[in-house]
Amino acid sequence: MDLHSAYIDPVLREKAIIGDKDAQFALGATFSASGDYQSAAHWFQLSAEQGDPNASFELAVIMYKLKKYLSAYEWFERAAEAGGSEMILETAKIYLANGEHRLAAEWFEKAAKLGVAEAQYKLGEMYETGVGAPQDSALAEIWYKKAVEQTEAQTQVKLELGSIDIEEEPVKEEQPAEDITVQSYKAEETLKNYAEAAAILEKDIQNGDVEALFSLAAIYENGLLEEENCAKAAELYARAAESGLAKAQYALGNLYMNGAGVVKDREKAAQLFKKAAQQGYIKALNAYAKALEEGGGVPQDRGLAAEYYRRAAEHGDAEALASLGAMYQSGLGVAKDVGMAAGFFVKAASLGNPRAQYRLANLYYDGHYLEKNVEKAVELYKKSADQGYTLAQFSLAEIYYTGSGAKKDITLAAQYYLKAAFGGFTKAQEEIGRIYVKGELGAVDIINGAIWLYTAQSREGIEYLEKTLSQEQKLQIMQLLEEFKAKHPELSQ
Secondary structure, three states, rough: OOOOOOOOOOOHHHHHHOOHHHHHHHHHHHHHHOHHHHHHHHHHHHHHOOOOOHHHHHHHHHHHHHHHHHHHHHHHHHHHHHHHEEEEEHHHHHHHHHOOOOHHHHHHHHHHHHHHHHHHHHHHHHHHHHHOOOOHHHHHHHHHHHHHOOOOHHHHHHHHHHHOOOOOOOOOOOOOOOOOEEEEOOOOOOOOOOOHHHHHHHHHHHOOOHHHHHHHHHHHOOEEEOOOOHHHHHHHHHHHHHHHHHHHHHHHHHHHHOOOOOOOHHHHHHHHHHHHHHOOHHHHHHHHHHHHOOOOOOOOOOOHHHHHHHHHHHOOOHHHHHHHHHHHHOOOOOOOHHHHHHHHHHHHHOOOOOHHOOOOOOOOOOOOOOOOOOHHHHHHHHHHHOOOOOHHHHHHHHHHHHOOOOOOOOHHHHHHHHHHOOOOOOOHHHHHHHHHHHHHOOOOOOHHHHHHHHOOHHHHHHHHHHHHOOOHHHHHHHOOOOOOOOHHHHHHH
């Protein structure tokens, strides 16, 4: 018997052939269980095209296993559209299990906004740890508290870990400077929804509670009522900032820096960062240091930037440590000292900072300033890459592709090239496109390859495609490319 053969009930096959979507799904499941993924994909797709969300999901999982990542993403989206929050949650779990932390966070957020407690809790964790999403204690607290509303079980978990304080009247003076929380969650019972929370916050604001201004602004900024309303958030942050609340000054500065809800104004953003930094607010120390380092909204002054980074680093801030390391490595703003840089990178990397992990990995891999240790370099590249750091993803892909530092593995190389490609790294887009077109994963995939080569605007790749593709293929790929760009506008150059 063939390894992938499986007994198929003739009646089931007949029903599947005449178009019964349940029979098609059952047939797909049978082939999948036997390891015949190509046949499974065929029958799952037929069922999925008739609207079965479970079939769409199973098809996506198979496409993921077969390294057909673009197809997998498309079918996960179709499963979510048809299957709702349950399918969205399952998609997030698949990405998380495969180390796709950034994509996992995106899908957990989709489910969280639909009221799925498990997703709210996981999203809170990701914001708390900075894995898959920017580390942000404010958002972490908001999503944890939303999960509290949905299920008592998760409340107990966080209470046991000491992460949520639901005392009736928390004393504000005892709150750490960096503990950005929604202060008005102090009722005896958990609030049923954010609309009720907003109403309570409004009352607190009328009583002169500046923290309530910040909390309500955070709710509007993060779309926890209906949708994001950054303009309203900016108005509330501004009122709190005028009262001298450092975290509100910082939050408002971010809105001005990004042009969210307000007209983009880097000078105003830098002024707000400076005000908050002068109060010792760590995130603002970093933000103002970066503005000084890059000349963003203020005259460039790398020496002064280093001082602000140093102040944040003294509090053990990983991002500031990484930034100081980069300055010592380059000799910009401070005297060049790669040994000093390595020390900062080691500290920041131990705290999980992906940029420091990447730079430290480079030092180990090159062996110019540190004793060459390729195994340690690969370990650090992987830690950084798995947190979504694009340069580390590309470096790791190169190592697996060439076999220089690890066992050659085209499949692993393709996975990391693809991650970097979705991170907007043009060279990675070109490399994954070339791998697909050349069939280095086992079969030529001209469509996915062409999409990436066109996205990367690869001159050599496009010249090859122009000579190779028929006019019909070109038209098909151009249509798919437009659809791809529409779904991933962040990749458009």
